Amino acid sequence: MLAESGEEIERATGHRLRVVRALVRDLDKERSFAPPDGVLTTDFADVRDDPSVDVVAEVMGGVTPAGGYVRELLRAGKPVVSANKQLVAREGAELFATASEAGVQLRFEASVCAAIPVVKVLRESLIATNVHRILGIVNGTTNFILSRMERGATYAHALAEAQELGYAEADPTDDVEGVDAAAKMAILATVAFGSRVTPDEVETRGITELTPAHIAAAAELGMVVRLVGIATLEREEVDVRVQPAFVERSHPLAAVDGAFNAVMLQGDAIREITLEGPGAGGIETASAVVADLVSVVGTAGTGFLQNDACWRELRRLDTDAWRSSFYVHLDVADRPGVLAHAASRLAAHEVSVAQLVQRLEDGRASLDLVLHEAPFGRVRGALAEIAAFPEVLDRPFVAPVIA
Amino acid sequence: MLAESGEEIERATGHRLRVVRALVRDLDKERSFAPPDGVLTTDFADVRDDPSVDVVAEVMGGVTPAGGYVRELLRAGKPVVSANKQLVAREGAELFATASEAGVQLRFEASVCAAIPVVKVLRESLIATNVHRILGIVNGTTNFILSRMERGATYAHALAEAQELGYAEADPTDDVEGVDAAAKMAILATVAFGSRVTPDEVETRGITELTPAHIAAAAELGMVVRLVGIATLEREEVDVRVQPAFVERSHPLAAVDGAFNAVMLQGDAIREITLEGPGAGGIETASAVVADLVSVVGTAGTGFLQNDACWRELRRLDTDAWRSSFYVHLDVADRPGVLAHAASRLAAHEVSVAQLVQRLEDGRASLDLVLHEAPFGRVRGALAEIAAFPEVLDRPFVAPVIA
Numbered sequence A, B: 001m002l003a004e005s006g007e008e009i010e011r012a013t014g015h016r017l018r019v020v021r022a023l024v025r026d027l028d029k030e031r032s033f034a035p036p037d038g039v040l041t042t043d044f045a046d047v048r049d050d051p052s053v054d055v056v057a058e059v060m061g062g063v064t065p066a067g068g069y070v071r072e073l074l075r076a077g078k079p080v081v082s083a084n085k086q087l088v089a090r091e092g093a094e095l096f097a098t099a100s101e102a103g104v105q106l107r108f109e110a111s112v113c114a115a116i117p118v119v120k121v122l123r124e125s126l127i128a129t130n131v132h133r134i135l136g137i138v139n140g141t142t143n144f145i146l147s148r149m150e151r152g153a154t155y156a157h158a159l160a161e162a163q164e165l166g167y168a169e170a171d172p173t174d175d176v177e178g179v180d181a182a183a184k185m186a187i188l189a190t191v192a193f194g195s196r197v198t199p200d201e202v203e204t205r206g207i208t209e210l211t212p213a214h215i216a217a218a219a220e221l222g223m224v225v226r227l228v229g230i231a232t233l234e235r236e237e238v239d240v241r242v243q244p245a246f247v248e249r250s251h252p253l254a255a256v257d258g259a260f261n262a263v264m265l266q267g268d269a270i271r272e273i274t275l276e277g278p279g280a281g282g283i284e285t286a287s288a289v290v291a292d293l294v295s296v297v298g299t300a301g302t303g304f305l306q307n308d309a310c311w312r313e314l315r316r317l318d319t320d321a322w323r324s325s326f327y328v329h330l331d332v333a334d335r336p337g338v339l340a341h342a343a344s345r346l347a348a349h350e351v352s353v354a355q356l357v358q359r360l361e362d363g364r365a366s367l368d369l370v371l372h373e374a375p376f377g378r379v380r381g382a383l384a385e386i387a388a389f390p391e392v393l394d395r396p397f398v399a400p401v402i403a
Helices: A006-013 A044-048 A066-075 A085-102 A118-125 A140-150 A155-164 A179-193 A212-220 A282-299 A338-348 A376-387 B006-013 B044-048 B066-075 B085-102 B118-125 B140-150 B155-164 B179-193 B212-220 B282-299 B338-348 B376-387
Strands: A056-058 A080-082 A131-137 A223-234 A237-248 A260-267 A271-278 A323-333 A353-361 A364-375 A397-402 B056-058 B080-082 B131-137 B223-234 B237-248 B260-267 B271-278 B323-333 B353-361 B364-375 B397-402
Touching: A006 A282, A044 A066, A056 A066, A056 A282, A066 A080, A066 A085, A080 A085, A080 A282, A085 A179, A118 A179, A118 A260, A118 A271, A118 B118, A118 B282, A131 A179, A140 A155, A140 A212, A140 A223, A140 A260, A179 A223, A179 A237, A212 A223, A212 A323, A212 A364, A223 A397, A282 B118, A282 B282, A323 A338, A323 A376, A338 A353, A338 A364, A338 A376, A364 A376, A376 A397, B006 B282, B044 B066, B056 B066, B056 B282, B066 B080, B066 B085, B080 B085, B080 B282, B085 B179, B118 B179, B118 B260, B118 B271, B131 B179, B140 B155, B140 B212, B140 B223, B140 B260, B179 B223, B179 B237, B212 B223, B212 B323, B212 B364, B223 B397, B323 B338, B323 B376, B338 B353, B338 B364, B338 B376, B364 B376, B376 B397
Parallel strands: A056 A080, A237 A397, B056 B080, B237 B397
Antiparallel strands: A131 A223, A131 A260, A223 A237, A260 A271, A271 B271, A323 A364, A323 A397, A353 A364, B131 B223, B131 B260, B223 B237, B260 B271, B323 B364, B323 B397, B353 B364
16 A cells, blocks of 8 residues: 555655565565565564664554554654554553653554544544544444344344454454443543543443344334444543444434444534544555554654643543433333333433333333433432332343434 | 634644734624734735734635635745635636745635535545545535425425525525535545546536425435535546435435535545535534644644645546436326337447336326446437437436435
8 A cells, every 4th residue: 555655645745655674473474465575574673773764553453562562663763653442542641651752653543443534533623623522333343243133133143244254253252342442432532532541441331232122122213223432521521431322213323334433523613523434444444554654754843743632631420420311121020000110210310201112022011211311320220229129020221322 | 713722722733823813894893702902904915914924714705805815825925724615616726836836835624514524534544545436415505405305395495494594595506506516526526536626627417406206206216315426536537526316325425414514435445434514604614724724833844735636637537438327207108118118228228227116197107217327428328319209298307326
């Protein structure tokens, strides 16, 4: 890509980028291209100490040894472009401090949603608008699985298909448990709100507990189920979470199908801007890496956006104060008064019901409720009381609604 | 906005932006803010000759006198940020040459789709991907009208509602005839393909000929009607057009509702990236203007992306060679053999039919056809022959299909 786009890059920056070193594990591995002699090396020091290296792209992934290498490169005065979400999300504070001390840039567009330029848009295009909410479908694997379940597949079948197509790893834990999405949302929240959020601080719930019944209930309510990251800035407090959410069909995120990603940025001046595209893939990631390399070369010598995006330390919003509309599913014994009992508990916590669907099957009833917006604490309080009813047969299922 | 975002801007660029001059028509007009003494002026020379002015935002609109002012400012060594689509689309060649000669920047993000950062994304984020097709809903007024017609309104009613809500001007010609969309598509094609396209070169058809019957036919075929700009780069030839198009419901552009805009960029590495958001509005436009001011200040002294986006001169694609799937509507007399006759003419031109809906009403029949992808010339040829049938009662209606 660097070779193919050489002219474009030269027109934009005045420089022709040339690959002079590439750190690899195995010099003799068969490759689809023939690197010039002397480019490939297995010794990191060859990259770090080569004075002809002006900027380095880190695309090895993993926190170790990538993190150590990036730090050494920055200290050696070499700007770095990273596609490594776990590294940026977990060690960002230290890495950006190192970059700043050395006076070189560290860019990371490719670490979130591959070719979708959400970091540049947040930092440069939306600089004058206070972005206070981010909604993101930032994991293609889970979105593919949920899209398949919408068409009738079970979770297990959809996962198997995703694995066959190469969308999901043999061990899909990071995707289906929301770990991957949490790292991306942590990076986006950090950039948008200017305050560091680490993946550990992201309340994360995956899609493994979802059943065809949830998907069917969503369809009945005019919604679809998506794994959604939600980052909120409210009165100088931050909340970031990843969980299955019920998304109204008319919402732009409901239209995101298959392995695509989408990020909706809500701000004061812009209302909302949505970016959608392929959030993974080798060539898509390369496109973002090259764009970052070009930005590094193009803005070298200025102070433009070369600092850490973090400049303040915001408190975490109390989870109970986090407000949303919610979907609740209850499995109850089909006895008179259960609904009234549940409704009175919700009312006692000042939670009101927007929509209700009741279904009966051999002595059991299932209740699907959509609740009006309320602080999560009140909903949780009411549900804890409801769960204790003898008529309630299973733990209540709750998910935010995105309208 | 400059005052409110002062700190963010200073963090990003190291500079605090201050409004030192503002050219206005009327010093005494009542304003919602109190400008400091000496800022307002009715004399352009006060802006041009003030050495403390480092960058100018042009938000006056219109080609005259804005064009003359921008040229003078550039010649005086002042970078300019413009929100003026007609000026950038019509006089871009000269303006960018002037900027380049003077060694100052001319940026124009706000001239296309307000707060949606499509120019920056095209120039910076997608630099290494050969963007070869742009699909755009770039006029909010017509999209609002079409969204309303979809829900049953007539064109006249929908237009009146758009005017009431302030989405459409008293004289809506520029919007409904596609003039506004053509200027935006010309700018986007120029930036994406690197070859100048002027609005005169954009084949433009508005929405005034659309009737509820077209909208109903689209619904029956699982589609919606949108005013879509299509820019194509094919074998080093360019085609740019604006016209009503039939968009499949599952396509991201079909989900763009009301006055929102969306631009889909298709390229080699990215497959497609879609940006959606408010494409008009004072504060939304201001957000893009401020982002450009920040980019100008942040990259001053570098050569980064400060040249004209145009660097080559591509030929125009012969319209007859432009390929698409098409929707065709025919009003015919209800006589035996008409359908077979029409089908044989299409087949003679090697155009095949993908879908057909026939409706009868008192001696007339209406035929709605969806044609497989074909060069427009063949479709046009077949339709010219079909239009000459005595059984064909009205001029055939044809629109591209976006699948």
